Amino acid sequence: MSWLSKSxxxxxxxxxxxxxxxLSLILFLTVHFINNMFLFFGKEGFDMLVSSLDxxxxxxxxxxxxxxxxxxxxxxxGIKLWWENRQxxxxxxxxNAAKENSTFxxxxxxxxxxxxxxxxxxxxxxxxxxxxxxxEGTHHYYDVVxxxxxxxxxxxxxxxxxxxxxxxxxxxxxxxxxxxxxxHKKYTxxxxxxxxxxxxxxAIGFSAIPIYFFIRSMGGN
Amino acid sequence: MKxxxxxxxxxxxxxxxxxxxxxxxxxxxxxxxxxxxxxMFDELNNRLELEGKIPIAFESDCREGICxxxxxxxNGHPHGEKKKTATCQMHMRSFxxxxxxxxEPFRAKAFPILRDxxxxxxxxxxxxxxxxxxxxxxxxxxxANAILIxxxxxxxxxxxxxxxxxxxxxxxxxxxxxxxxVSAKVSQFALLPQGQPERYERxxxxxxxxxxxxxxxxxxxxxxxxxCPKGISISNIARMNRDYFVxxxxxxxx
Ligand code: HEM
Ligand code: SF4
Ligand code: FES
Numbered sequence: 001m002s003w004l005s006k007s008x009x010x011x012x013x014x015x016x017x018x019x020x021x022x023l024s025l026i027l028f029l030t031v032h033f034i035n036n037m038f039l040f041f042g043k044e045g046f047d048m049l050v051s052s053l054d055x056x057x058x059x060x061x062x063x064x065x066x067x068x069x070x071x072x073x074x075x076x077x078g079i080k081l082w083w084e085n086r087q088x089x090x091x092x093x094x095x096n097a098a099k100e101n102s103t104f105x106x107x108x109x110x111x112x113x114x115x116x117x118x119x120x121x122x123x124x125x126x127x128x129x130x131x132x133x134x135x136e137g138t139h140h141y142y143d144v145v146x147x148x149x150x151x152x153x154x155x156x157x158x159x160x161x162x163x164x165x166x167x168x169x170x171x172x173x174x175x176x177x178x179x180x181x182x183x184h185k186k187y188t189x190x191x192x193x194x195x196x197x198x199x200x201x202x203a204i205g206f207s208a209i210p211i212y213f214f215i216r217s218m219g220g221n
Numbered sequence: 222m223k224x225x226x227x228x229x230x231x232x233x234x235x236x237x238x239x240x241x242x243x244x245x246x247x248x249x250x251x252x253x254x255x256x257x258x259x260x261m262f263d264e265l266n267n268r269l270e271l272e273g274k275i276p277i278a279f280e281s282d283c284r285e286g287i288c289x290x291x292x293x294x295x296n297g298h299p300h301g302e303k304k305k306t307a308t309c310q311m312h313m314r315s316f317x318x319x320x321x322x323x324x325e326p327f328r329a330k331a332f333p334i335l336r337d338x339x340x341x342x343x344x345x346x347x348x349x350x351x352x353x354x355x356x357x358x359x360x361x362x363x364x365a366n367a368i369l370i371x372x373x374x375x376x377x378x379x380x381x382x383x384x385x386x387x388x389x390x391x392x393x394x395x396x397x398x399x400x401x402x403v404s405a406k407v408s409q410f411a412l413l414p415q416g417q418p419e420r421y422e423r424x425x426x427x428x429x430x431x432x433x434x435x436x437x438x439x440x441x442x443x444x445x446x447x448x449c450p451k452g453i454s455i456s457n458i459a460r461m462n463r464d465y466f467v468x469x470x471x472x473x474x475x
Binding site for chain 1: 475
């Protein structure tokens with residue numbers, strides 16, 4: 001296997017890992033998004049969905065292990081890339097014209113990624129832990145979500161991170177295609193459009209959850 | 222004939238050697254709008270020499286945009302703001318009367334500053350030596366049209382071959398990655414039949430040499446393409462990524 005790890009640790013190799021894990025995470029995010037949209041169709045539907053996932057726990061645990069590996073490689077390589085690239089470019093220009101030659105989204109990938117990482121830890125430590133431990137027998141997942149977003153700071157934090165996630169995906173989606181070498185005059189604009197559309201839909205869709213529950217909690221129920 | 226000169230304030234990076242600390246030195250110049258930025262430096266250096274001061278070190282050779290020797294960062298843009306033009310082709314008429322211009326050297330760990338605006342770009346030479354060539358038997362020249370190549374492919378190869386090896390892509394990149402340069406050198410051969418025998422060894426060796434020379438990884442910001450004086454396309458980077466991927470799976474000795 002040594003040739004493989006050697007190839008994957010070259011500058012392009014690290015990008016291949018970012019692209020494979022990044023696109024896989026987008027796949028996961030899609031499933032997560034569809035699941036979460038059930039929140040808008042009332043308590044019964046959502047609780048039933050989560051309970052049915054509970055019934056196939058072993059399968060969920062396998063999927064979760066795969067997710068841990070994907071996130072692990074993505075985060076490890078992301079931090080490594082950020083660190084090494086900083087080392088390769090230690091001196092900054094007095095006049096920085098980066099705004100005129102590249103997008104904000106592309107330049108901020110390590111930072112948006114870092115914010116997502118902080119979010120990921122908090123998100124797992126709160127909702128995931130609550131759903132998985134200490135709710136045995138009860139199936140009021142919907143109420144847990146609703147209670148979480150009664151807090152204004154929590155709701156604002158979630159909305160902010162979903163915006164940041166949109167930034168990350170807006171660049172990340174097309175970047176992964178370029179990393180795989182799929183660049184074509186005719187199709188690349190379409191890939192860019194899909195990436196942006198995806199980022200916008202996800203940012204809005206996911207943000208709608210905390211906004212919806214916070215506004216509802218103000219309404220008194 | 223009397224010509225109106227433009228008055229400019231220059232902030233020029235001065236640094237004695239790679240080790241020493243540099244800083245901006247200010248110069249006031251009155252310059253003809255027809256002179257190039259390098260001619261302006263020639264005039265300024267003449268003046269400095271007359272005054273017994275040390276002239277500003279900068280590099281140039283052809284002064285017609287084909288050798289890749291020149292290369293200054295002007296107001297944050299490698300080779301200046303004007304698209305697809307090398308520093309030597311940049312004329313003072315593109316500046317406004319009274320403007321202040323910041324002129325810095327290319328900045329990258331892999332491009333140590335030799336003096337003032339001169340940097341050591343031998344990292345790019347190492348990459349070239351690792352595979353930026355095609356091997357042929359010597360002898361009489363082969364028939365020109367013996368191997369047919371489609372117009373589209375030939376044009377893409379020629380576009381890639383336009384790279385003058387100036388290093389502006391590295392200077393523009395927030396990661397100091399030289400991938401636009403490497404991909405142009407890889408592509409100009411990978412696209413043509415004559416480049417096929419060494420195609421996969423070439424991309425392997427050039428990418429390894431790139432990494433060993435201290436350049437960063439490409440994170441697809443595409444700043445390189447925007448600043449490249451020859452308009453080299455990032456589609457070359459995609460082609461190189463593809464070939465690199467295949468080379469790892471295919472070659473037996475990787
Ligand atoms: C749901 C979570 C995430 C998704 C869906 C995602 C997706 C992506 C995608 C598709 C790419 C582009 C791959 C490429 O350029 O070839 C990428 C790049 C990157 N991601 Fe993430 N990512 C996520 C979380 C994170 C986290 C937690 C970090 C934290 C450290 C991070 C840091 C990075 C970095 C540094 C890059 C490389 C940037 C670049 O090459 O320009 N990402 N991500
Ligand atoms: S790709 Fe463009 S910017 Fe980079 S070395 Fe070649 S000509 Fe210069
Ligand atoms: S001096 Fe040759 S390209 Fe500018």
